[in-house]
Amino acid sequence: MSPSVLLVLLLGLRSSAGSLPPPRTSFLLNSTDRPLVLFSLPDVHNTTTLLLSDDGSTLYVGAQDALLSLDVSQSDVISLKKKVEWSPSEREITECASKGKNPTVECPNLVHVLRSLNSTHLYACGSFAFSPHDVFIDAESFSIVQYGNAKGRCPFSPFQRSSAITVDGELFTATTTDFKGVQPQISRHFSKHGRPDVSQDSSVALKEPTFVSSSLDPADRKLYFFFSEVGKEFSFIDDLQIARVAQVCKDDVGGQRTLQKKWTSFAKAPLICQSPKQLPFNVLEDVFTLQPAEGSGAADTLFYGVFTSQWSSGPESAVCVFKLQDVRAVFTQSYRTFDMQTHQWSPLVGKHSYLGKCGLGNASDSVLAEVKRSFLTSDSVKPDGGGPIMVSSGERYSRVAAMVTEAANGTQYTVLFLLTESGLLHKVVLFARGAQVIEEIQVFTQAQPIKSMLLSSTKGVLYIGTSEGVTAVPVADCSIYRTCRQCVLARDPLCGWSRTGTACTRLDGRDDNMTQDLEGSRVEDVCAGQPRNSKITEVGVKLNEVVALRCVKPSNLAALTWTSPQLNARTKNLFMQSADGTLSFIATADTFGSYRCEAEEGRYKEVVMSYNVQQTASPRSMSPVTKVNNEPPPSGVDEPYEDIPTETAATSTTPTSEHPEDDRRPHVGDKFTTNLKDETESNTENSGSKNNLEEDLFLDLMSENNAQVMTDQPDDAQQVLQQKSYYSELVVVALLLAACVCVMILAGLHTWNQRRAGLKQKPLVIPEVSSRTDPSMESVPSLSSPEEPEEAEEKVEVKVEVKVEE
Ligand SMILES: *[C@@H]1O[C@H](CO)[C@@H](O)[C@H](O)[C@H]1NC(C)=O
Ligand SMILES: *[C@@H]1O[C@H](CO)[C@@H](O)[C@H](O)[C@H]1NC(C)=O
Ligand SMILES: *[C@@H]1O[C@H](CO)[C@@H](O)[C@H](O)[C@H]1NC(C)=O
Ligand SMILES: *[C@@H]1O[C@H](CO)[C@@H](O)[C@H](O)[C@H]1NC(C)=O
Ligand SMILES: *[C@@H]1O[C@H](CO)[C@@H](O)[C@H](O)[C@H]1NC(C)=O
Ligand SMILES: *[C@@H]1O[C@H](CO)[C@@H](O)[C@H](O)[C@H]1NC(C)=O
Numbered sequence: 001m002s003p004s005v006l007l008v009l010l011l012g013l014r015s016s017a018g019s020l021p022p023p024r025t026s027f028l029l030n031s032t033d034r035p036l037v038l039f040s041l042p043d044v045h046n047t048t049t050l051l052l053s054d055d056g057s058t059l060y061v062g063a064q065d066a067l068l069s070l071d072v073s074q075s076d077v078i079s080l081k082k083k084v085e086w087s088p089s090e091r092e093i094t095e096c097a098s099k100g101k102n103p104t105v106e107c108p109n110l111v112h113v114l115r116s117l118n119s120t121h122l123y124a125c126g127s128f129a130f131s132p133h134d135v136f137i138d139a140e141s142f143s144i145v146q147y148g149n150a151k152g153r154c155p156f157s158p159f160q161r162s163s164a165i166t167v168d169g170e171l172f173t174a175t176t177t178d179f180k181g182v183q184p185q186i187s188r189h190f191s192k193h194g195r196p197d198v199s200q201d202s203s204v205a206l207k208e209p210t211f212v213s214s215s216l217d218p219a220d221r222k223l224y225f226f227f228s229e230v231g232k233e234f235s236f237i238d239d240l241q242i243a244r245v246a247q248v249c250k251d252d253v254g255g256q257r258t259l260q261k262k263w264t265s266f267a268k269a270p271l272i273c274q275s276p277k278q279l280p281f282n283v284l285e286d287v288f289t290l291q292p293a294e295g296s297g298a299a300d301t302l303f304y305g306v307f308t309s310q311w312s313s314g315p316e317s318a319v320c321v322f323k324l325q326d327v328r329a330v331f332t333q334s335y336r337t338f339d340m341q342t343h344q345w346s347p348l349v350g351k352h353s354y355l356g357k358c359g360l361g362n363a364s365d366s367v368l369a370e371v372k373r374s375f376l377t378s379d380s381v382k383p384d385g386g387g388p389i390m391v392s393s394g395e396r397y398s399r400v401a402a403m404v405t406e407a408a409n410g411t412q413y414t415v416l417f418l419l420t421e422s423g424l425l426h427k428v429v430l431f432a433r434g435a436q437v438i439e440e441i442q443v444f445t446q447a448q449p450i451k452s453m454l455l456s457s458t459k460g461v462l463y464i465g466t467s468e469g470v471t472a473v474p475v476a477d478c479s480i481y482r483t484c485r486q487c488v489l490a491r492d493p494l495c496g497w498s499r500t501g502t503a504c505t506r507l508d509g510r511d512d513n514m515t516q517d518l519e520g521s522r523v524e525d526v527c528a529g530q531p532r533n534s535k536i537t538e539v540g541v542k543l544n545e546v547v548a549l550r551c552v553k554p555s556n557l558a559a560l561t562w563t564s565p566q567l568n569a570r571t572k573n574l575f576m577q578s579a580d581g582t583l584s585f586i587a588t589a590d591t592f593g594s595y596r597c598e599a600e601e602g603r604y605k606e607v608v609m610s611y612n613v614q615q616t617a618s619p620r621s622m623s624p625v626t627k628v629n630n631e632p633p634p635s636g637v638d639e640p641y642e643d644i645p646t647e648t649a650a651t652s653t654t655p656t657s658e659h660p661e662d663d664r665r666p667h668v669g670d671k672f673t674t675n676l677k678d679e680t681e682s683n684t685e686n687s688g689s690k691n692n693l694e695e696d697l698f699l700d701l702m703s704e705n706n707a708q709v710m711t712d713q714p715d716d717a718q719q720v721l722q723q724k725s726y727y728s729e730l731v732v733v734a735l736l737l738a739a740c741v742c743v744m745i746l747a748g749l750h751t752w753n754q755r756r757a758g759l760k761q762k763p764l765v766i767p768e769v770s771s772r773t774d775p776s777m778e779s780v781p782s783l784s785s786p787e788e789p790e791e792a793e794e795k796v797e798v799k800v801e802v803k804v805e806e
Contacts, residue, residue, distance in 0.1 A: 062111025
């Protein structure tokens with residue numbers, strides 16, 4: 001760590017770094033839009049470890065007091081193949097409790113390690129009533145073949161983190177080795193070829209470490225362990241956490257006299273993750289090893305690390321990526337030496353080229369004595385690019401996985417999956433211009449101390465272990481993007497718009513037939529000629545009923561705007577738009593007509609929903625709409641649609657003229673009142689000329705047509721109905737009030753009324769209140785009945801217009 005870092009540190013400066021834009025889309029748990037596959041059993045809790053079989057068909061799970069083998073060969077269901085109980089006995093739990101541990105929380109067996117040992121066996125190590133035990137499992141039959149005491153191979157405490165990796169049947173672990181959990185050790189077990197098991201020489205080599213991950217460098221025959229610990233090189237700062245990477249050589253056998261059965265290759269180096277002029281992110285939460293693409297060498301291996309800061313007041317984290325070649329390089333450079341008397345580190349002068357090297361088994365005692373006290377590198381491993389690839393000042397990420405994918409034009413993109421403490425999974429794409437969270441998926445609701453995450457990029461599935469079970473998250477669900485624009489705006493390198501199939505689909509590497517615009521701003525160009533969302537949902541309502549038109553933002557970055565010919569300066573107080581985008585109003589002569597909800601994101605505007613609100617037949621009223629909007633504008637001129645900006649709209653809306661198609665859209669709302677036709681044909685598709693309104697409009701009984709529309713769009717229709725029922729109580733109250741007023745008026749007008757025998761019903765005469773400005777529900781003039789027409793018993797005709805635009 002450089003002096004400038006310490007200076008900043010001492011000055012206590014910390015301003016929040018330029019943070020990430022919000023996630024583009026968000027899906028709550030159980031969202032039907034982004035379905036997840038869940039596996040849970042009533043007696044399976046606390047999934048701590050996940051392991052996928054080589055063929056990708058079986059997921060092995062370490063849970064509380066059990067090991068599970070799950071069939072994950074189907075993409076849409078996870079089923080149990082076998083469950084093996086592995087729990088401490090009553091006596092062992094009593095013993096655990098007698099040592100002061102909570103019998104239900106700390107004494108069950110929580111599985112810390114589950115790895116495949118060799119081609120036939122799996123290995124597992126669990127906390128086992130604060131007395132670590134391990135098992136060998138026959139992978140074929142998924143049965144335990146051997147039990148053992150595993151002190152030193154995984155922690156006593158179910159909550160302490162550790163890391164383990166198996167290589168060629170040997171087990172390498174980084175864990176504490178004692179009941180109190182204060183003696184850390186990196187060691188090798190089940191050593192092959194007659195060589196001894198090897199462990200750490202000095203109890204001061206590691207200081208209160210939290211191990212998070214480990215990785216193999218097969219080319220250099222080295223293992224790397226990632227952790228945070230108290231950095232004793234800065235003795236003047238108490239409890240300063242430092243992120244580290246430690247190395248040991250896979251084939252280290254220890255020295256002959258000095259360092260017998262101890263690592264001669266152990267060394268550690270600081271990992272730096274820091275934005276310029278900021279305090280460092282110094283606590284390591286997780287590291288994911290991204291293997292190099294086929295064809296490139298091991299040196300291209302990347303380590304993605306999630307960091308937090310010990311000085312953070314709020315949720316905050318950063319991701320830094322380290323290259324294996326930079327890690328390798330730091331261990332070949334200069335070292336510091338530790339003074340056992342003063343417990344101080346000082347630079348080691350002179351060249352000591354053997355430090356950090358493998359194969360020191362036959363080295364002289366003087367060389368090994370130097371190795372023994374000089375195991376901290378002078379230099380730090382700096383991240384690729386010099387600083388974090390992303391900083392979040394709103395989320396505390398705790399797990400990371402990464403994959404590389406080839407976009408349609410052949411360019412490679414890295415996609416990160418970051419899990420927060422609170423159960424949100426962020427899918428992040430690393431674009432040249434910076435990281436962007438393109439999806440946020442809720443995977444659990446209760447914050448969990450123990451969780452695990454496993455990415456299979458070949459299967460395209462991310463498995464997450466939670467306290468309830470296992471959740472499989474498909475890495476992409478492109479079908480949620482319904483139009484070319486939405487598909488392209490998603491900027492998901494895993495999704496492309498298929499021009500041949502006119503659908504948003506998963507792409508598999510380079511594909512010229514797939515449309516994407518990941519970094520550019522050519523959405524309109526690349527989607528030219530692709531169908532837009534032109535479905536019009538018919539809504540049939542009775543007069544004075546509350547209408548709630550739903551419009552769901554296609555993205556958190558979009559601003560919604562409702563437009564309608566019915567919206568003008570005079571009527572705008574009749575409408576209310578809620579934060580979720582729903583437009584509510586009372587069905588009156590002034591409000592029947594067409595409504596369009598548009599989403600604007602970046603510079604792109606797209607119709608999300610189109611509604612046509614029409615009056616349904618009602619036994620007691622019939623009202624040919626009398627309002628006619630000024631003059632219908634000539635074709636090709638902008639419509640007199642007026643916007644209701646969203647409460648959250650960040651940008652003002654622009655006229656729709658940037659979309660030439662809009663000008664061809666018939667001005668339904670302006671003309672339908674004069675185009676009522678006595679026709680009951682229920683066509684839903686316009687095959688005629690776009691400019692001929694007479695041909696576009698089809699009349700139908702609304703009840704019939706609604707049923708049809710609802711089956712087309714169950715979600716929207718249900719929402720409309722739900723909203724209606726929500727408001728219906730208000731309407732009922734309003735109607736009752738109105739009825740009271742009526743009774744009074746009726747009493748007054750009794751005589752006059754008797755002379756008007758031709759009328760079957762009394763008009764409601766609540767005056768229209770149009771001067772109110774408060775756009776809350778109370779302000780909406782809830783009752784405003786038009787005059788009762790003479791031909792009240794005639795069949796009600798309501799026109800229906802459903803158009804499909806190119
Ligand atoms: C999600 O679904 C599961 C089972 O279908 C249910 O137990 C759970 O309560 C649901 N969670 C939420 C937040 O709706
Ligand atoms: C195990 O899960 C239960 C809830 O299912 C939770 O209360 C408990 O804290 C979990 N134990 C650990 C070690 O996470
Ligand atoms: C795998 O390891 C187990 C346990 O040490 C051993 O019994 C078995 O023979 C090994 N299998 C192979 C193929 O090496
Ligand atoms: C040490 O020397 C012996 C004898 O020369 C040799 O057999 C052995 O492989 C050497 N060990 C190492 C680790 O180099
Ligand atoms: C693109 O589509 C054309 C015609 O359907 C087909 O011949 C060609 O193989 C496709 N190209 C790719 C890369 O899929
Ligand atoms: C692919 O598209 C990206 C973003 O539009 C661009 O930066 C890159 O150069 C393109 N790659 C190729 C091989 O054309």
